Amino acid sequence: MVLILTPGFLIFEMTVVRPALIEIYKPGIAKQCLHIFLCMFCFINVTGNMMMSIYFDGNLKDKKLKPTExxxxxxxxxxxxxxxxxxxKRCNVCILRRDHHCFFFSRCIGLYNRRYYLLYLAYIHITMIYSTYYNYYFVSSKFKDHGFFLAVLRILNPLLRFFIPEPMSTKDLYVMLFLFNVGLIAWSAILFRFHMKNTLRGVTAHEYRDPAKNHWRENLVSVFGRRWYLAIIWPFVDSPS
Ligand SMILES: [Zn+2]
Ligand SMILES: [Zn+2]
Known part of the structure; x- marks a missing residue:
């Protein structure tokens, strides 16, 4: 679901919302280029970090390790x-420095993919704020007077359909997508705050009640690597810790 929804969402923004807003507001070429660049930057970081989270979970499948202290x-x-x-139990394999099993990726978050997972959450948050802002103008342009507000109410409370009868249309789908945007802002913020706090304290999700270990800067480098300044803007860069 996440594999399809995440890139699909951004493709919708670029192919439906962007042309519609260009039609209405007629921005200059410089502004259009800036938004194409920002869209592509978000797209690469969201999908890149998502793919890397899924592929590098640090599992010990078929690895015959020697005993360690x-x-x-x-x-x-x-x-x-x-x-x-x-x-x-879900992945049925041991994971190096296992943090938690991610239900959305259907993978464990561990030693090698914690960086990608955190950056995925951060970029989803930034992208959702960015797209919610423009989606608001896009969706509200489809309605007149209080139509947008009423459509939001009708979706949040389906019982209101008895009092405000109106057949379902594409406009309602756009409103649903807008509400999904808002929900994702909250979802990514809650998860990012929890996992980033653990990262800075040097603990995993299981140890979140434990006292902090090492200095926060050391903990940060152990997750994002020595080239953290490149890792945060490009998911495919090698950044050993
Ligand atoms: Zn095992
Ligand atoms: Zn797992």
């Missing part, structure tokens, strides 16, 4: 594992 042995994976590697 403080580590143990996983009977299910038949391998030794270092400290902080845990077996995920």
């Amino acid at each position: 403080g580590g143990d042995y996983c009977e299910l994976c038949k391998t030794h594992r270092p400290p902080k590697a845990w077996h995920c």
Whole structure:
């Protein structure tokens, strides 16, 4: 679902919302180029970080590791594992420095993909704020007077359809998408705040009640790598920690 929705959402913004707003507001070529650049930048960072989160989960499948100090042995994976590697029942494999199992990606978040996961949440948040702003102008241009407000009420409370009868149309789909935008702003903010706080404190989602470990700067580099300044703007850059 996330694999289709995330790029699909941005493609909708670029192919439906952008041309419609150009038609209404007629911006100059410089402004149009700036928005194409910003759209592409968001698109690459959202989809790139999403794909990397899915492909690099740090699993120990078919890896025959040697015993390490403080580590143990996983009977299910038949391998030794270092400290902080845990077996995920859903993925059915051990994950290095396992943080949590992400329901939306259907993957575990661990040592190698925590950076991508956090950046995915950050970029989804930025992209949703950016698109909500323009979607508001796009959707409200489809309605007259209080039509937009009433359409929002009708979708939030379907019982109101008895009092404000109007057949469903494409306009309602646009309103639903707008509300989805707003919901994603809140969803990404809550998740990002929780996981970023844990990252800065040097703990995983399981240890969020534990006291902070190391300095926050050290914790940040251990997740985003030494080239963190490039990692935050380009998902495909190599940034070893
Ligand atoms: Zn295991
Ligand atoms: Zn998992």
